[in-house]
Each structure stands twice: as structure tokens, then as C-alpha cells.
Amino acid sequence: MGHIPCSFSLMDNHQSSSHPDTRRQLQMARSMCWHCQSEVTGEYFCDRCVKVQPVSKETDYFTCLGFPRRLMLDPQKLEAKFYELSRTFHPDFYQTKSADEQTISLSNAAVLNTAYRTLRAPIQRAEYLLALETGSVKDIRTSPPADLFEEILELQDTLEEYRASDRDSDQGHRLRSTLKTEQEALERRKHEMEAQLQQLFADWDQLQDAGEATSLARVERDRILKQMRDLLSNRTYVNNIVNDLAATIA
Amino acid sequence: MARIVGIDLGTTNSLVAYMKDGQPCVVPDRNGRTIVPSVVALTDNGLIVGDSAKEHLTRNPERTVYSVKRFMGKGLADVQNELAYFPYHVTETGGVIRIRLGQKSYSPPQVSAMILKELKLRAEASLGESITKAVITVPAYFNDSQRQATKDAGLIAGLEVLRIINEPTAASLAYGLQQKTQGTIAVYDFGGGTFDISILKLKDGIFEVLATSGDTHLGGDDLDRVLVDLFIGDIRDRYGIDVGRYPDHMQTVRLEAERAKIRLSDELKTEITIELPEDKGLFTRELTRDQLESLVVGIIERTLAPCRIALKDAGLTPTDIDEVVLVGGSTRMPLVRQRVEALFGKQPHCHLNPDEVVALGAAVQADILSGGTTDMLLLDVTPLSLGIETMGGVMSSLIRRNTTIPASAKEMFTTYVDGQTGVDIHILQGERELVKDNRSLARFRLKVPPLPAGIPRIEVTFLIDANGILNVTATDMRTGQSQSIEVKPSYGLSDTEVERMIEDSFKFAAEDVNARKLIEARLDAEALLKTTNKSLVDAGHLISQEEAHSIRATLAQLSNATGGTDPRAIRTRMTELEQTAKHLNVVMLDHSLKKSLQGKKVSEVS
Ligand SMILES: Nc1ncnc2c1ncn2[C@@H]1O[C@H](COP(=O)(O)OP(=O)(O)OP(=O)(O)O)[C@@H](O)[C@H]1O
Ligand SMILES: [Mg+2]
Numbered sequence: 129m130g131h132i133p134c135s136f137s138l139m140d141n142h143q144s145s146s147h148p149d150t151r152r153q154l155q156m157a158r159s160m161c162w163h164c165q166s167e168v169t170g171e172y173f174c175d176r177c178v179k180v181q182p183v184s185k186e187t188d189y190f191t192c193l194g195f196p197r198r199l200m201l202d203p204q205k206l207e208a209k210f211y212e213l214s215r216t217f218h219p220d221f222y223q224t225k226s227a228d229e230q231t232i233s234l235s236n237a238a239v240l241n242t243a244y245r246t247l248r249a250p251i252q253r254a255e256y257l258l259a260l261e262t263g264s265v266k267d268i269r270t271s272p273p274a275d276l277f278e279e280i281l282e283l284q285d286t287l288e289e290y291r292a293s294d295r296d297s298d299q300g301h302r303l304r305s306t307l308k309t310e311q312e313a314l315e316r317r318k319h320e321m322e323a324q325l326q327q328l329f330a331d332w333d334q335l336q337d338a339g340e341a342t343s344l345a346r347v348e349r350d351r352i353l354k355q356m357r358d359l360l361s362n363r364t365y366v367n368n369i370v371n372d373l374a375a376t377i378a
Numbered sequence: 379m380a381r382i383v384g385i386d387l388g389t390t391n392s393l394v395a396y397m398k399d400g401q402p403c404v405v406p407d408r409n410g411r412t413i414v415p416s417v418v419a420l421t422d423n424g425l426i427v428g429d430s431a432k433e434h435l436t437r438n439p440e441r442t443v444y445s446v447k448r449f450m451g452k453g454l455a456d457v458q459n460e461l462a463y464f465p466y467h468v469t470e471t472g473g474v475i476r477i478r479l480g481q482k483s484y485s486p487p488q489v490s491a492m493i494l495k496e497l498k499l500r501a502e503a504s505l506g507e508s509i510t511k512a513v514i515t516v517p518a519y520f521n522d523s524q525r526q527a528t529k530d531a532g533l534i535a536g537l538e539v540l541r542i543i544n545e546p547t548a549a550s551l552a553y554g555l556q557q558k559t560q561g562t563i564a565v566y567d568f569g570g571g572t573f574d575i576s577i578l579k580l581k582d583g584i585f586e587v588l589a590t591s592g593d594t595h596l597g598g599d600d601l602d603r604v605l606v607d608l609f610i611g612d613i614r615d616r617y618g619i620d621v622g623r624y625p626d627h628m629q630t631v632r633l634e635a636e637r638a639k640i641r642l643s644d645e646l647k648t649e650i651t652i653e654l655p656e657d658k659g660l661f662t663r664e665l666t667r668d669q670l671e672s673l674v675v676g677i678i679e680r681t682l683a684p685c686r687i688a689l690k691d692a693g694l695t696p697t698d699i700d701e702v703v704l705v706g707g708s709t710r711m712p713l714v715r716q717r718v719e720a721l722f723g724k725q726p727h728c729h730l731n732p733d734e735v736v737a738l739g740a741a742v743q744a745d746i747l748s749g750g751t752t753d754m755l756l757l758d759v760t761p762l763s764l765g766i767e768t769m770g771g772v773m774s775s776l777i778r779r780n781t782t783i784p785a786s787a788k789e790m791f792t793t794y795v796d797g798q799t800g801v802d803i804h805i806l807q808g809e810r811e812l813v814k815d816n817r818s819l820a821r822f823r824l825k826v827p828p829l830p831a832g833i834p835r836i837e838v839t840f841l842i843d844a845n846g847i848l849n850v851t852a853t854d855m856r857t858g859q860s861q862s863i864e865v866k867p868s869y870g871l872s873d874t875e876v877e878r879m880i881e882d883s884f885k886f887a888a889e890d891v892n893a894r895k896l897i898e899a900r901l902d903a904e905a906l907l908k909t910t911n912k913s914l915v916d917a918g919h920l921i922s923q924e925e926a927h928s929i930r931a932t933l934a935q936l937s938n939a940t941g942g943t944d945p946r947a948i949r950t951r952m953t954e955l956e957q958t959a960k961h962l963n964v965v966m967l968d969h970s971l972k973k974s975l976q977g978k979k980v981s982e983v984s
Binding site: 211218219221235239242244245 | 541
């Protein structure tokens with residue numbers, strides 16, 4: 129059996145420098161109500177027949193939640209919007225409606241939930257934005273930070289030694305404390321990377337807010353995205369090791 | 379919209395509730411009892427459910443089914459090691475457990491349907507309208523097969539199951555309605571057969587589940603078993619009798635074990651008395667709360683690991699929890715409360731009726747669905763990760779546990795061999811890496827047009843709906859055509875089998891209704907016979923000989939009729955007796971009135 133993993137199937141692939149909000153308006157204005165065939169001008173409902181409209185397959189998660197493509201989103205606002213849209217789309221409120229409307233509500237609610245889950249966690253949000261902006265469908269591959277490679281190889285050996293050792297022996301105790309120190313060091317490293325990411329997030333938002341279309345801005349944009357990709361992949365790698373370590377010596 | 383009721387289909391006890399003037403309330407029976415024991419017995423007059431069936435546990439153990447919820451959505455292999463505790467006969471056909479009752483076998487959904495029908499009738503009698511729609515609760519940690527089995531039970535009972543909701547979240551709705559609080563709560567639900575923990579955020583009428591965990595095989599039943607083992611060990615040592623060989627006595631032991639456990643929630647010490655088989659007399663012993671606690675502490679501690687996992691998954695620590703809400707009969711145990719308090723570092727909230735709160739919450743959810751309550755919304759999660767089998771027997775996760783539902787995931791499939799016309803897909807649920815350690819949910823074959831390898835692109839959508847039940851659809855990306863998929867459940871009834879059972883249930887409905895009417899008529903007749911006889915004794919001397927004679931004759935006729943199987947005949951004889959004894963009753967009333975007045979005078983004088 130073969131399958132092609134496709135994690136961002138609802139992704140908007142075409143790049144756009146315009147504000148996502150205005151773009152959605154355009155998308156909606158172009159679409160027709162599935163029920164009465166009149167032009168849909170309302171946000172989620174047809175103005176004429178008041179039927180709920182399906183969220184377009186091209187809608188990205190930022191648009192879906194009504195936020196611009198920024199990386200520093202206010203979690204309170206994000207949550208409030210999620211709750212508001214849940215009240216709009218949740219199947220509970222469509223039980224007395226037609227089967228078609230129920231189907232739309234179900235799939236809209238599912239998209240909304242995925243959108244919120246993706247955007248709520250800053251790291252996942254950044255990974256998603258990266259995929260959106262660089263048009264790559266693939267997940268970001270995790271890779272060890274270059275400068276840590278030697279250290280991580282060594283750590284791997286210690287881990288294996290520890291797993292094979294008698295945990296209660298002197299050797300076991302010694303290895304355990306080595307691993308513990310190592311874990312703490314890696315955790316510090318992880319936090320460092322997260323702080324760097326935070327800075328890049330701020331840079332990104334600033335650049336977007338400025339909204340300049342100069343070649344300088346394009347270079348800056350590419351720099352941020354590239355650094356972000358590297359950092360994200362290193363952070364995930366280190367994070368996995370830290371979790372692994374924590375589980376082993378717990 | 380027709381009324382939707384809320385049903386708590388419990389391992390031990392079931393209840394039905396509805397919304398009345400913005401408040402949920404539980405439907406009582408004629409005697410004011412709100413709880414229907416989840417027991418079904420096959421008697422000579424047909425199937426009976428609830429309190430009357432419970433009496434057959436010791437009289438007729440092989441034909442009395444209890445705790446059937448433990449078998450929902452399971453195969454025989456899943457329950458092998460606890461079968462010895464059940465006196466009824468359990469087998470398996472087509473991956474589904476069957477329970478033998480007399481000449482026939484019933485699947486767990488069919489037995490559950492009998493309980494649901496009883497609740498349906500009860501609601502209909504109380505509300506005076508026909509009930510066809512319901513919200514039914516399940517343990518939060520129930521997997522897809524167990525949920526599906528519950529839905530099937532509803533269908534078989536003639537109920538459209540508009541929603542399956544999780545028991546702890548249902549409880550949170552009732553709690554939220556009552557308390558109007560905001561914040562983060564943990565609902566700890568320890569019932570008869572299952573344990574659930576759910577962590578929720580309550581804010582502006584939204585009930586957002588952050589994480590849930592549990593054990594669908596951990597409850598009061600397991601505590602009872604520890605005591606059963608203790609008692610039968612004791613009896614063996616003292617009398618050399620193996621109670622295990624006497625199913626009726628095993629039930630006596632089990633029921634006494636449960637009663638002792640319950641008494642020890644209020645008392646520090648209790649006396650156990652059990653009648654021994656073969657007229658060997660009575661077994662008695664003392665049991666203290668300390669002894670009970672040291673025996674069951676291990677089981678109770680098993681509830682703590684899921685609590686920690688749920689906290690971790692929610693990204694919270696115990697101090698983040700504003701309130702711990704206790705649900706389920708087993709939370710009445712002081713030791714349980716102590717452990718919960720120790721874990722969360724605060725006294726749990728136990729002002730809700732732990733027996734009723736789940737049904738009340740189901741009624742609230744029913745009201746939301748019918749458009750009555752509009753300010754509350756429950757956002758629940760799927761308790762287990764969903765995935766598919768990939769190369770090498772590994773599970774690849776598509777929807778992680780604790781994902782808000784409805785949730786969907788899309789996966790693209792293609793072929794490896796030229797001209798390949800199908801792709802086999804195996805759906806799993808669970809948290810382990812290897813397929814064999816997870817729960818197999820279903821298999822299906824994706825139809826693919828014969829093309830060179832790698833060319834076909836079939837997108838499969840896995841959608842977990844608001845019931846926590848999986849729906850699968852597929853689209854050929856090249857043609858845009860959607861494809862219907864026939865999913866074969868690994869543990870569960872096929873659609874055709876459910877349909878047949880629904881038909882059967884209608885076919886036998888007439889029979890069942892008759893059996894029920896007969897039982898009710900008999901009970902009523904017995905009550906009437908008793909009071910009339912008493913009146914004759916007390917006031918017989920105040921009426922004429924002939925009158926007394928004709929009353930006796932009618933009494934005999936009624937008592938004859940109760941031996942028959944025609945409920946109408948019994949009712950007719952009852953009316954006749956009521957007519958004949960009318961005068962006697964008037965005289966009787968007069969007589970007792972005078973007597974009480976006399977009594978008063980005497981007391982006033984003295
Ligand atoms: N005072 C008490 N002390 C200890 N246990 C009790 C007490 N009262 C009831 N129980 C136990 O509670 C259990 C029944 O609880 P409850 O009615 O909440 O379960 P249920 O809803 O039928 O089961 P589940 O939710 O697991 O399907 C039984 O095991 C019963 O023995
Ligand atoms: Mg319960």
C-alpha cells in the first residue's frame with residue numbers, strides 16, 4: 129500500500145502579497161450560493177436564503193480564522209474568534225436544518241478546528257506559514273544543528289549504554305547523571321532557538337506590516353523564511369531528543 | 379421539533395431525562411424511582427428490565443444479564459479473563475459477542491436496546507407523547523466500535539440517536555448550567571464499569587474539552603470482584619465449599635459484596651451475611667473500611683495515571699484546575715475522594731447528584747440540538763488517535779488524540795504496480811506504534827482505475843464527526859468523482875445485521891409489549907388482591923354475608939386470571955373486583971375513620 133502524505137491539503141498555493149482579508153472578500157464575492165444560486169456577499173451565509181456556505185477549499189487557515197498572515201497572534205483574540213466561528217458552524221446548531229446544510233456545517237467545523245489547532249501553537253503556526261509562503265507541500269524535515277552533530281552522536285552512545293546498563297548500579301547512576309546534564313544543556317539550547325525564532329517572528333510581522341514591494345523587502349523576506357526553516361527543523365530535532373531523554377531517565 | 383430526551387446508559391444504572399422550562403429533570407417511574415438498573419432478565423413470561431429483572435439475578439442467574447456495557451463493541455478475546463465472573467453464557471459470532479438467553483442469542487447492542495426501550499417507555503408514559511429521538515451518553519474513552527455499538531443499540535430500540543456524547547462532558551454541561559462558573563475544571567467520573575477524566579475550559583457558555591483520558595474497564599464492578607474473591611476464599615477455607623460452582627450463590631455473594639462496599643462509604647465497620655449453598659447455613663464475617671481500602675487501593679490508584687496523562691495533554695498542572703467535579707457512584711467512597719484531593723491539591727466538588735448528573739447533561743445537550751438552549755456549546759475531543767496501517771505493521775497517525783471534533787484528515791493514495799485496481803486500507807485507533815498493539819477499527823478496499831503505477835490519485839477523507847464516530851469518503855482526484863466506501867467494522871455489527879435486528883425488534887415488539895403488560899397487570903392485581911383481602915379481614919363483619927361471598931368469588935376469579943397469560947383478562951377481573959368491593963371499601967374507610975377519631979378522643983382525654 130502506498131500513500132503520499134499530504135498535510136496541508138487545504139492550503140492556498142498561490143502566493144499573494146495582498147491582505148488576506150480583502151482577498152477573502154474577493155473570493156466570496158465571486159462565489160455563488162449552492163442553494164439559491166445568487167451571489168454570496170455575506171461572510172458565511174447567503175444573504176438571500178440565509179443558508180450556510182462551505183468554506184472554500186482554497187481558504188488558508190489564517191483567512192479561515194480572519195487573521196492576517198502574522199506570526200505573533202494574540203492567543204485571546206484567536207480563541208475568541210474560534211469560539212465565535214464555532215457558534216457559527218458547529219453541527220449542534222444545524223440539527224434542525226437540511227441534510228446539505230448539516231454536511232456543510234460538519235466540514236466547515238472540521239476545517240475550523242484544524243485551523244485553530246494549527247494556528248494556536250506558535251511553532252506549528254510558523255511551520256504552516258512557511259509551507260504557505262514557500263509553496264512547499266512537504267513537512268519540514270528535522271535535522272540536527274550542525275554544531276551539535278558531534279555531541280548528539282556521543283549522546284546517542286551514552287543513551288544506548290544506559291539502556292543496556294543496570295539502572296541501579298554505579299555505572300547506571302553515573303550515566304544517568306551524564307544524561308541529565310545533557311538534557312538540561314539541550315533544553316537550554318532549545319530555549320535559545322525559540323528566542324531566536326521569536327525574533328524572526330517579530331521581523332516577519334514587521335516586514336508584512338510595512339507592506340513594501342521593493343526588492344530589498346523581497347530579500348529580507350527570503351532571509352527570514354530561510355532562517356526560520358533552519359531553526360524550526362533544528363528545534364524539532366532537539367525537542368525530540370529532549371523528550372526521548374526525559375522518557376528514558378524518568 | 380419532536381422532543382429529544384437525554385439518556386445515561388450506564389453499566390449499572392440507566393436514566394432518562396428531559397428539559398423542562400430551561401431545567402433538566404430526570405423521569406421517575408410510578409414509584410418515584412429515577413434509576414433503572416441496567417439488568418435484563420428472561421423470565422417465563424418474556425424479557426423484563428430494571429428493578430424487577432434485578433430480582434432475577436439470584437433466582438435465575440444464567441438468564442439475567444447485567445453490566446452488558448462491558449461487552450459493547452468488543453470481541454470475545456477482549457473479555458476472556460473476566461468471563462468467569464459472569465453467570466450468563468457469552469459466545470462470539472462474526473467478531474461480535476453474543477449473549478445466550480434461553481433459546482436465543484443477543485448481541486450486546488440488542489441487550490442494551492432492551493434497556494433503552496424501557497427508558498423510552500418510561501419517558502413516554504411520563505410525558506404522554508411518543509419519543510423517537512435521543513442523545514445517549516458513552517464513556518469519554520469509548521473507542522469507535524464501542525460508540526457505534528451504542529448507536530446501534532439506539533436504532534434497535536427504535537430511537538434515532540441524534541448524538542452520542544461523552545459522560546464527563548455531559549456532566550460538565552449540567553454542572554455549568556447550575557454553577558455558572560468560568561474557569562478550568564476536571565471531571566472525574568468513576569462509575570460501575572468505566573473510569574473517565576476530562577479537563578475542560580468553561581468560558582462564555584463554551585465548554586471546550588482540553589483533554590480526556592480514562593479506562594473503559596475500571597469501575598465499581600472491579601472493586602466488588604476483589605470482595606467477591608475475598609469472601610469465596612473465606613468460605614472455601616471455612617466450609618470447604620466452592621461457591622463458584624453455584625451461579626445463584628455467586629450472585630448473592632456479588633450483591634452482598636457491593637452492598638458491603640457501599641455501607642463502608644458511611645460506616646467504619648460492617649457485618650456480612652451470606653446464605654451458603656446446600657443448606658450449609660449462613661456465612662458471616664466482619665469487614666472494616668480499612669480492610670476494604672487496603673484491598674482496593676491499587677484499583678483506585680489506577681485512576682490516577684489517566685488523570686496525569688490528561689493534565690499533561692492539556693498542558694496543565696494540578697494547580698491550574700479551578701474545580702474538580704465528581705461524577706459516578708464510586709466517587710462516594712471516601713478513599714476515592716482522598717486520592718482525588720491529594721492529586722489535585724483541592725477538595726473536590728461533590729454537590730451534584732453523582733447518579734443523575736450525566737443524564738441531566740444529556741438532556742441539556744438534547745435541548746441544544748433541538749434549538750432550545752442556544753447559549754451553550756460543547757466542543758469535545760476524540761479520546762484516541764486515529765491512523766492507518768502502513769508498511770511493516772506500523773500505525774501512521776492521522777488524527778491525534780485530544781483533537782477537537784469534528785476533525786478531519788486527508789490522505790492521498792496511489793498504486794505501486796501497473797494496473798493495480800485496489801488499495802487495502804486498515805483503520806486503527808490507539809496510541810501505540812505497532813498495528814498489533816492498537817485497536818483495529820475497520821478495513822476497506824479502495825477501488826482504483828487500472829493505470830500505470832503511481833498515476834492514480836485517490837484522496838481519502840477521514841472525518842470524525844461530533845459523535846466521535848469515523849466516516850470515510852474517497853475522491854478520485856483525476857476525475858473528481860467521489861467513491862462510496864463499504865467499511866467492514868472489525869468489531870461490530872454490519873449495517874445489514876443492525877437492520878435485521880431492528881426488524882426483529884419490531885417483530886417481537888408485540889410479544890414484548892404483551893409480556894410487559896402481563897407483568898404490570900400481575901403486579902397491580904397482586905396489590906389489589908392483598909388490600910381487598912385485608913379489607914375483608916378488617917371490615918368483613920360490617921357487610922352482609924352475600925356481599926362478602928360475592929367478593930370472595932371475584933377475588934378467586936382474579937387470582938385465577940393472574941395465573942394465565944392474558945393481561946386483558948386480569949385487568950377485566952380487576953375492574954370487576956373493584957366494583958364488587960366498592961361498598962366494602964366505603965364501609966372500611968368509614969370504619970377506620972371512626973376508629974381514628976375515637977383514638978383522637980382518647981388521646982385528648984388523657
Ligand atoms: N455509597 C457508595 N459507595 C461506594 N460505591 C458506590 C456507592 N454508591 C454506588 N456505588 C457504586 O457505584 C457504581 C454505580 O455507579 P454509577 O451508577 O455512576 O455507574 P454507571 O453509570 O452505571 O456506570 P458507568 O458510568 O461506568 O457505565 C456501582 O459500582 C456501585 O456499587
Ligand atoms: Mg455513569
